[in-house]
Amino acid sequence: MTSQTGSTPRVALVTGTSSGIGAAVVKHFCELGYQVLAVDFNSAGKEVADAAGAAFFQADLTDPLACREAVNDAVRRFGSVDILVNNAGVQHVSAIEDFPEEKWRQIIDLMLTAPFLLAQAAWPHMRKAEWGRIINIASVHAQVASPGKAAYVSAKHGLIGFTKTAALEGGTQGITANAICPAYVKTPLVDNQIADQAKLNNMDEQEVVEKIMLKNAAVKRLIEPQEVAQMVAYLASDAAGAVTGASWNIDLGWTAQ
Template sequence: MTPRTPFAAAHAAPLDLGGRTALVTGAAGGIGRACAQRLAASGAKVRAVDRDPEGLAALAEETDGVEPVVLDLTDLDAAEAAAAGCDILVNNAGLQLVRPIEQFPPDVFHTVLTVMLEAPFRLVRGALPHMYEQGWGRIVNVSSVHGLRASAFKSAYVAAKHGLEGLSKTAALEGAPHGVTSNCVNPGYVRTPLVERQIADQAAAHGIPEERVLSEIMLQDSALKRLIEPAEVAEAVAYLCSPAASFMTGASLVLDGGWTAH
């Protein structure tokens, strides 16, 4: 793996979210954990949603203001109910499988679309009534460079992220008269367990050794030859909740190290 780039808390922009309630999915690790910690540090009460009770317990123990909510997002009714009353919604949870289309298991395709597209729709649906009532809300969808570009062997993930982009834009148009913004954050490869677990599958799919995957596959199209850190993505999420971003909606904030500049 590439060396870490330090991102100290001192680099974080001041943000006061006192009195706000945020819901973050996939909060037990990776990007979701970093987002939960960043929003809690800004004064928000954070509903940390994940299906990993141990990871949530560790997060809550380390972070003041975090309420762990153990939830499998394939339970769509429960997902929608969990979002009621939140001011900030961060749709982050995701999963990945790397396979050619003709070998991609249909049940996994269905699960990926359920967790990464249908569940965000239900969470937005559950959150909007409160946001509309108070005239303020922030929806941040953690998309990906794969919401803007495709890669081979990732049909379900790419389809879900492209769909999430469309959902986010629709929510932006509908939410604008009610003081609600909706945006995507689009990172390249992030230093998370989800990315690290892809390496063996990528090596098999492309017929190369695992040690060549990072440089030849994951970072091949990136001008900056490193992984982005979860805290850097969390800072972009925090920015979209700030007063400085109040006119930003229906947008995709790209953090891809120059990938889409090609």
């Protein structure tokens, strides 16, 4: 896989980078020689970026202006944006009847509207270069649903639709768009769900892991963030130039049933 255009390193903007998948992607991209802007709401993301050798931009991506400013910051620092990895996400688990409207709006704004706005802002730079990669971190919940996750499931399903549309519009401009759909990954986001799921389902936390998170998996383990980062790196490479509009399942066999 290459990170170069001639002698110029590719520029990658990655969101949701303070931990988990985003942190793993930032680290892996830096190892490959990319120029990376790590974007996160949490100021702890700066430590992750500094350790990897990336730049950091703190932003609340539920704010449309912040989405555009993140792209502008990458352009100011590095001259362009070649790769966009939409990874930022939050979760809230409760039944539809009790689901807070403000949580619904937060999840949709962060996990569906922000990827659109970031792609829209980065698109002219990719089009000018006649090369671009949009990689959306979706979820197995972009393919199937689970109780208690109305907003998350809706956002992730919508992200697949956006990915396909971006692929069709970008095909003649050298821009590809793909989605990655992992099952449960060892991240703080997943850790924080365990207690919520235990309460919702009247289980203890170990039961949640065994009977909910791994119930439908053929491979009975959680996924490592580095495994997702390696798939991101492939889709960001020149080797994946013919791959677009696809949803890549890293789901331990969940959707094979």
